[in-house]
Amino acid sequence: EDQVTQSPEALRLQEGESSSLNCSYTVSGLRGLFWYRQDPGKGPEFLFTLYSAGEEKEKERLKATLTKKESFLHITAPKPEDSATYLCAVQADTGGFKTIFGAGTRLFVKA
Amino acid sequence: EAQVTQNPRYLITVTGKKLTVTCSQNMNHEYMSWYRQDPGLGLRQIYYSMNVEVTDKGDVPEGYKVSRKEKRNFPLILESPSPNQTSLYFCASSLSSPTHYSYEQYFGPGTRLTVT
Numbered sequence: 001e002d003q004v005t006q007s008p009e010a011l012r013l014q015e016g017e018s019s020s021l022n023c024s025y026t027v028s029g030l031r032g033l034f035w036y037r038q039d040p041g042k043g044p045e046f047l048f049t050l051y052s053a054g055e056e057k058e059k060e061r062l063k064a065t066l067t068k069k070e071s072f073l074h075i076t077a078p079k080p081e082d083s084a085t086y087l088c089a090v091q092a093d094t095g096g097f098k099t100i101f102g103a104g105t106r107l108f109v110k111a
Numbered sequence: 112e113a114q115v116t117q118n119p120r121y122l123i124t125v126t127g128k129k130l131t132v133t134c135s136q137n138m139n140h141e142y143m144s145w146y147r148q149d150p151g152l153g154l155r156q157i158y159y160s161m162n163v164e165v166t167d168k169g170d171v172p173e174g175y176k177v178s179r180k181e182k183r184n185f186p187l188i189l190e191s192p193s194p195n196q197t198s199l200y201f202c203a204s205s206l207s208s209p210t211h212y213s214y215e216q217y218f219g220p221g222t223r224l225t226v227t
Contacts, residue, residue: 032213034215034216042220043220043221044218045218046216049215089154097213098156098159098169100156101146101154101155103153
C-alpha cells in the first residue's frame with residue numbers, strides 16, 4: 001500500500017537554528033514527490049517537485065532532496081515567518097493519479 | 112489572477128440535508144481534485160478528475176459524489192451528510208501530462224463544513 005510518513009510531527013527552533021524535516025514514502029513507482037507549505041486557515045502552497053533520486057531543489061532558505069525511500073526539507077537559518085505546517089505528498093506510478101499526503105510537520109520558529 | 116475558488120467558505124448543516132460545495136479554476140487545468148483535512152490525519156483525497164467526464168476515487172470516496180461536466184468546475188456533492196463528514200475541505204487543480212511525470216497542485220481557500 002502506498003504510504004507517506006512525515007517526522008517529526010512538530011519542531012520548535014530558535015531563529016537561525018538550521019534543521020531538517022523528513023518524509024518517508026512507500027510507493028510502487030514514484031511519479032513525483034511534492035512539498036507544500038500551509039499557513040493556519042489557508043490552502044497549501046506549492047514549494048518543490050522532485051522526480052528522481054539524487055535530485056535537489058532550492059529556494060531561499062529551503063532545500064529539498066530526494067532518495068529512493070525518503071525526502072528531506074532542509075531549513076537553513078530559519079526566520080519566524082518560516083513558521084507553518086510543511087506537507088509532503090506523492091503521486092505513484094500505479095496506473096492512476098491518486099495523490100497521497102503525509103500528516104505534516106508543524107514548524108515553530110522563535111525570534 | 113490565477114486561482115481556485117470554493118463556495119461556500121463556511122457551512123453548518125444538519126444530518127441528511129443534501130449539499131453541494133462548488134469549485135472553479137481559471138487556469139485551464141485538466142486535473143482537479145477534492146481533499147478533506149482532519150487533525151492528525153493530514154489531507155486525504157476524496158475524488159479526482161483527469162478531464163471532463165473522467166473521475167476516479169481517491170482514498171476516502173464513501174459518502175461523496177462528484178461530477179465534471181465542464182473543465183473549469185468540479186463540484187463536491189454530499190447527498191446525505193453525516194457528522195463524520197465534518198471537516199475542512201480543499202479543492203485543487205493542476206496540469207496533467209500523458210507522460211509519467213506529474214505537476215504541482217494549486218489549492219483553493221478551503222470550505223469548513225460542520226454537520227450536526
